[in-house]
Amino acid sequence: MRQLVCTQCGAANRFPDDRDPRAAKCGQCHVVLLTGAPVEVDEAQLAKHRGATKGVALLLDVWAPWCGPCQAMAPQLEKAAELLAPDVRVLKLNSDEAPGAAQALGVRGIPALFLFAEDRVIAQQSGAMPASEIVSWTRKALTEATAR
Numbered sequence: 001m002r003q004l005v006c007t008q009c010g011a012a013n014r015f016p017d018d019r020d021p022r023a024a025k026c027g028q029c030h031v032v033l034l035t036g037a038p039v040e041v042d043e044a045q046l047a048k049h050r051g052a053t054k055g056v057a058l059l060l061d062v063w064a065p066w067c068g069p070c071q072a073m074a075p076q077l078e079k080a081a082e083l084l085a086p087d088v089r090v091l092k093l094n095s096d097e098a099p100g101a102a103q104a105l106g107v108r109g110i111p112a113l114f115l116f117a118e119d120r121v122i123a124q125q126s127g128a129m130p131a132s133e134i135v136s137w138t139r140k141a142l143t144e145a146t147a148r
Helices: 043-052 068-084 099-105 131-147
Strands: 002-005 012-015 039-041 057-063 088-094 112-117 120-126
Touching: 002 043, 039 043, 043 057, 043 088, 043 099, 057 068, 057 099, 057 131, 068 088, 068 131, 112 131, 120 131
Parallel strands: 039 088, 057 088
Antiparallel strands: 002 012, 057 112, 112 120
16 A cells, blocks of 8 residues: 655555556545645645655755755656656755755755655765656665665
């Protein structure tokens, strides 16, 4: 059984593994749960996604609006999100607006990517990357994590 948090209302939604996650809709507000686009989150929303998402990896981009490399990577992250769906949901966290979450993750430089599986960081990477590299890095880390 997989579980995703609705990006609109915050409800946790379960759906069977054999059902295409891209077709799943929120039982509460009826929006599509997994669009293949990055989702902006604050500290509370990040905590909810981390705690309630099951069977779908989370790729978190920690960024800031003043950061040139972050701005350059934004369209690349959008492309990567499309390519990684439905196995990975991409989240974006503004480090200026969520300094506590950034500090808790140990962010030292941005942009910073954190890959979560079942609320556990399984890989992290700093620096801007093209979409192809984001996808390769994510898939490799997921493969290595399942092999352990």
